[in-house]
Amino acid sequence: MTEVINDRAPGEMSTTPAEEGLMQSGAGIYTIGLALALLLTATSFWVANTSLLWAFGIPIGLVVLAIAQMGVHLVFFLHITTAPxxxxxxxxxxxxxxxxxxxxxxxxxxxxxxxxxxxxxxxxxxxxxxx
Incomplete structure (x- = not known):
């Protein structure tokens, strides 16, 4: 069985000094999370107000974008991981x-x-x- 060594959420503290260089700063993780959240929000507004998409596909697209938004918040801001x-x-x-x-x-x-x-x-x- 193989062990996953880098199974950590963005921003989670590393355990050894060697891993310190592999992790980004906390502010960098929050900035990436903010950028992704803003991108998903802007995309949601575009999907809701565009006439380029099929009318019945708009609610489905908004649900998918909402689930992606929740995932971004869970990983980048709440640091929910699969760690034990x-x-x-x-x-x-x-x-x-x-x-x-x-x-x-x-x-x-x-x-x-x-x-x-x-x-x-x-x-x-x-x-x-x-x-």
Whole structure:
């Protein structure tokens, strides 16, 4: 089995003096992350406002760009890696994503149910409009 030696996030501190020269400075990593985030944001605005793309492809493109944006933030700013010492960070991230999905799905379910149960019938709406 081979061991991966350089499995670190950008900006993660090196462990030996020999690795110090291989790592970029913290400010450099944040600058790269900022540049990528700005590029993805500008691309998202372009995708949303262009007529060059197929209309049904725009939402798909925006979702892909949003996922890429989240990846940039996780790696360059939050330093989430696959290193063994980052297990708690990954578990906390997974739990946070689960809670967000649970809140979104629950909210959509409640709103849909309320919309179906509280909307007046079309006959009642016509009766109200005649008076």
């Amino acid at each position: 010492d980052n297990t708690n960070n990954v578990l906390a991230l997974a739990f946070g994503i689960f809670i967000v999905i649970l809140v979104i799905v629950g909210s959509l379910w409640i709103v849909t149910d309320l919309n179906e149960n509280l909307m007046p019938s079309p006959g009642l709406m016509d009766l109200h409009m005649q008076h």
